[in-house]
Amino acid sequence: GAVVSQHPSWVICKSGTSVKIECRSLDFQATTMFWYRQFPKQSLMLMATSNEGSKATYEQGVEKDKFLINHASLTLSTLTVTSAHPEDSSFYICSASTDYNEQFFGPGTRLTVL
Amino acid sequence: TQLLEQSPQFLSIQEGENLTVYCNSSSVFSSLQWYRQEPGEGPVLLVTVVTGGEVKKLKRLTFQFGDARKDSSLHITAAQPGDTGLYLCAGGEGGSEKLVFGKGTKLTVNP
Numbered sequence: 001g002a003v004v005s006q007h008p009s010w011v012i013c014k015s016g017t018s019v020k021i022e023c024r025s026l027d028f029q030a031t032t033m034f035w036y037r038q039f040p041k042q043s044l045m046l047m048a049t050s051n052e053g054s055k056a057t058y059e060q061g062v063e064k065d066k067f068l069i070n071h072a073s074l075t076l077s078t079l080t081v082t083s084a085h086p087e088d089s090s091f092y093i094c095s096a097s098t099d100y101n102e103q104f105f106g107p108g109t110r111l112t113v114l
Numbered sequence: 115t116q117l118l119e120q121s122p123q124f125l126s127i128q129e130g131e132n133l134t135v136y137c138n139s140s141s142v143f144s145s146l147q148w149y150r151q152e153p154g155e156g157p158v159l160l161v162t163v164v165t166g167g168e169v170k171k172l173k174r175l176t177f178q179f180g181d182a183r184k185d186s187s188l189h190i191t192a193a194q195p196g197d198t199g200l201y202l203c204a205g206g207e208g209g210s211e212k213l214v215f216g217k218g219t220k221l222t223v224n225p
Contacts, residue, residue, distance in 0.1 A: 006156075032211050043202060043217045044157070093156050097211050101145060103204075105156035 003027050004096050006106035013084055014114055020080045021109045023094030029074035030096035034103060035067070038091045050077045084113045117141070118205050120216035128224050130192050135219045137203035138185045145206035146179050146186045147213065150199045157202055160188075193223045 003026040036044040050056045056069035068080040095103040145164045149157035163179035170177045176189040204213040
């Protein structure tokens with residue numbers, strides 16, 4: 001149980017375009033989902049906390065207009081990177097929280113902006 | 115802001131050796147989770163400990179939560195090449211669903 005999926009697993013886009021990443025909890029309902037960014041050989045950096053039906057809470061330094069988060073249902077959250085630039089290239093990982101406050105992670109999305 | 119210090123940052127050992135990874139903080143955590151992450155994949159939850167002094171075993175892996183809930187350790191017995199990966203500890207902040215992550219320990223087990 002506690003399976004989280006992400007789509008796509010990798011994406012290459014041109015500078016200036018927008019990219020949407022989906023995060024789904026497949027076998028449980030998650031009231032809270034999290035979006036992280038991970039640079040090579042580094043740990044996870046929390047970008048935002050997403051609650052179903054309400055606005056996401058962004059961490060300090062994360063641009064909310066650049067990284068749009070929508071949590072439309074208890075099993076789906078999306079992250080849209082708007083007007084992507086090469087510095088946005090990274091590994092984006094989502095997680096979903098269970099009732100026991102454990103977080104289960106998706107497999108990640110590798111974004112490359114040319 | 116609560117911080118978690120993980121040590122060592124890198125560890126390269128031979129198959130069959132034992133090892134311990136440490137996760138320390140000056141802050142108290144309501145829970146402590148250990149994850150293992152392989153390159154290009156998301157972290158996989160190994161264990162959650164919530165009680166001070168708690169010890170959990172998962173085959174060759176032993177996890178301990180400090181009595182004061184400020185530190186934790188992961189001990190691997192007779193390491194195997196399949197144990198290779200990035201081990202991350204993460205602390206749950208009381209009253210929040212957010213996790214504070216350590217910087218990770220990159221373990222390489224050589225055959």
